[in-house]
Amino acid sequence: MAAVLLFPLTTAAFTVQGFGLDLSQRDVRVFDNFTDPQANDNTTPHPSWPGYTGVELAVWKAYSEWGSELHGDGAGDPSQPGDVGSGGANFDITWQGNAPAAGGTMDNVVSEMHCGGGVNSFVETGPSGWRIRLCSEVLWDDGPGDPVFGAVDIQGAVCHEYGHALGLGHSTVPGSTMYPSPSGNGVAARSIEADDRAGIQFIYGARSATKPHVDSVLGSTSLTIVGANFSASGNEVWFTQASSNPTGDPVKATGVSSSANGTVISLSAPASAGPGDVLVRRVGAGGDALSNAFPWSPSACPAPADYCVAKTNSQGCTPAIGFIGSPSASNPTPFLITAEQVLNNKTGFLIYGYTPASTPFQGGTLCFSGTLKRTPPQSSGGNPPPNDCSGTYSFDFNARIASGIDPNLVVGRNVCAQYYSRDPGASFAVGLTNALAFTICP
Numbered sequence: 001m002a003a004v005l006l007f008p009l010t011t012a013a014f015t016v017q018g019f020g021l022d023l024s025q026r027d028v029r030v031f032d033n034f035t036d037p038q039a040n041d042n043t044t045p046h047p048s049w050p051g052y053t054g055v056e057l058a059v060w061k062a063y064s065e066w067g068s069e070l071h072g073d074g075a076g077d078p079s080q081p082g083d084v085g086s087g088g089a090n091f092d093i094t095w096q097g098n099a100p101a102a103g104g105t106m107d108n109v110v111s112e113m114h115c116g117g118g119v120n121s122f123v124e125t126g127p128s129g130w131r132i133r134l135c136s137e138v139l140w141d142d143g144p145g146d147p148v149f150g151a152v153d154i155q156g157a158v159c160h161e162y163g164h165a166l167g168l169g170h171s172t173v174p175g176s177t178m179y180p181s182p183s184g185n186g187v188a189a190r191s192i193e194a195d196d197r198a199g200i201q202f203i204y205g206a207r208s209a210t211k212p213h214v215d216s217v218l219g220s221t222s223l224t225i226v227g228a229n230f231s232a233s234g235n236e237v238w239f240t241q242a243s244s245n246p247t248g249d250p251v252k253a254t255g256v257s258s259s260a261n262g263t264v265i266s267l268s269a270p271a272s273a274g275p276g277d278v279l280v281r282r283v284g285a286g287g288d289a290l291s292n293a294f295p296w297s298p299s300a301c302p303a304p305a306d307y308c309v310a311k312t313n314s315q316g317c318t319p320a321i322g323f324i325g326s327p328s329a330s331n332p333t334p335f336l337i338t339a340e341q342v343l344n345n346k347t348g349f350l351i352y353g354y355t356p357a358s359t360p361f362q363g364g365t366l367c368f369s370g371t372l373k374r375t376p377p378q379s380s381g382g383n384p385p386p387n388d389c390s391g392t393y394s395f396d397f398n399a400r401i402a403s404g405i406d407p408n409l410v411v412g413r414n415v416c417a418q419y420y421s422r423d424p425g426a427s428f429a430v431g432l433t434n435a436l437a438f439t440i441c442p
Contacts, residue, residue: 014178014199015169023281023290025129026092027248028063028162029099030056031111034134038141038148039112048072048084050297051240051275055154056098058142059110062158064293065177065192066091066166066200068207072295073303077144077155080191085292087192089200090207091166092293094238095277096245105131108165108248110158112136120152123161130165132158147185156182156189163192168199204287212280212291216305218439220298224356224414225265226305226437227291230258231282237267239296240276250279260358260367263307264437269298301326301441307356308418311364311432314425317341317389319433321418327438329401329411339393339419339433344382348421348431350375350395354408356416356437363427367435368416373406380421393419401440413440 032055034040040054048071049057057076061084064071068090074083102111106129115122115135124131134140140154141147156177163178171178173195175188182189214227225237235258238250251273258265265280275297281290296302304327310319319342325335337350352375353368360366380391397417401409409415416437423431 013172013176014195014202015171016199016203017164017167017169019125020167020203021128021165023286025108026094026290027096027108027250028059028093029096029107029109029245029248030059031099031102031109032056033102034112034140035136036140036151038139038151039154040142042142042144046076047300048074048076048295050295050300052097055140055142058144058154059158060095062155062190063093063095063162065159065190066093066162067292068092068211069213069292071293077190079144079146079187082191087197088207089192089197090287091200091204092279092287092290094250094279094293095240096248096250097240097274097276098244099248100244100246103131105129107131110134112140121157121161123164125165132161132165134158143187146187151185153186153190156186159192160189163196163199166200167203168196171195171199208288211288212282214278214280214291214294215307216302216437217278217294217296218302218305218414218437219269220412221269222414223267223269224437225267225278225280226263226307226356227280228263229282230262230265230280232262233257234283235265236281237265238277238279238281239270239273242272242274260308260356263358264356266356274298275300302439304436304438306434306436308358308367308435309365310434311426311430313341313343313389313423313431315343315387315389319419319421319431321433321436323436323438325398326441327401327415328398328441329409330442331398332402333398334396335398336394337397337417337436341389342380342391342393342419342421342431342433343387343389343423344380344391345385346380346391346422346431347377348380348393348419349377350393350417351420352415352417354414354416356435361432362430364430364432366432367418374420375400387425393421409440411440411442414438415440
């Protein structure tokens with residue numbers, strides 16, 4: 001009631017409690033003392049949530065639902081048609097795995113405890129921080145499907161309680177995650193709704209156009225982070241600690257520079273970093289200085305990501321690079337690097353290097369530095385003359401890896417590629433797509 005009186009909201013159904021968490025309180029952990037077998041019977045790993053299963057995985061997904069955008073590709077929760085993080089609430093967390101104990105009311109840990117009946121779960125808040133307790137009198141289930149009969153969903157319960165930890169009270173909108181009475185087994189609370197999003201953005205603000213964004217994290221030890229809005233220098237890169245984390249603090253690489261107009265960061269992974277999330281904090285304060293959380297594992301093969309800028313062609317189109325498949329040194333399945341919106345019936349070829357960059361080049365941008373490699377020429381095809389943007393290119397890069405023609409194309413190598421083509425009506429008579437960054441996997 002005090003929160004309602006202090007913050008009268010005449011056009012919204014959410015309520016707030018009068019506090020918010022700063023950037024030092026983005027860490028989240030689990031003390032896995034759960035006693036129900038169903039709380040830890042999901043033993044199937046998922047690439048969007050590397051290194052964790054069971055209750056840890058369920059809780060990680062619950063926290064991530066409040067993020068600014070999809071967690072990775074958002075996959076991993078069959079109950080959510082919009083995928084994890086689709087609510088766009090704009091509170092990004094740093095997943096820090098397991099805590100050695102339940103901790104205090106400011107340690108940001110989820111655990112189980114004996115409550116004495118009458119309540120399923122609750123959150124305790126301190127001056128800066130929180131602790132979530134799930135009551136052992138309840139039968140808990142970790143999902144990802146529906147809980148067994150009579151059980152309550154861990155992910156939905158934690159998603160609700162974390163809303164309180166972030167500063168929200170209960171909502172009067174049925175179906176919202178912050179509605180006081182969860183429906184059925186609690187699965188519906190996994191996905192935040194419009195009123196939940198409005199409440200978080202009332203406290204922390206909506207995502208700004210200058211907020212850092214991570215598209216992909218390539219490599220295992222030598223990393224390439226592809227995204228946007230990184231500072232030219234002074235960035236922090238946050239990692240999940242590899243082992244049990246006694247403090248919740250992320251592993252941080254500090255004073256990191258970016259290149260390619262703030263779209264690429266290259267660094268070595270800290271030795272203490274393990275499977276979990278990578279975030280970039282640019283120079284500045286508040287939530288808009290911290291990027292989305294992107295899943296990464298030193299032992300996994302990351303998805304390729306596009307970056308850099310294309311050169312608008314003489315027909316006013318923006319050529320776009322793309323891909324089909326996965327880069328691999330052993331898999332014979334093609335990894336096709338494609339281009340669309342290029343001029344029809346023009347010769348072009350794929351050019352590539354190993355270091356991301358953003359350099360003026362023949363009226364456009366060369367998106368890598370160092371020695372330039374090129375593939376054999378090909379025609380874009382498309383409609384018969386006159387010129388339009390119906391042309392396309394496609395090149396099987398796995399076939400080039402297997403051919404041995406370039407001895408640098410080995411497992412673990414990060415590659416940066418873009419298409420170069422003829423465009424008689426453009427400056428320098430050259431067309432350029434944006435670029436694709438990828439790691440060669442086993």
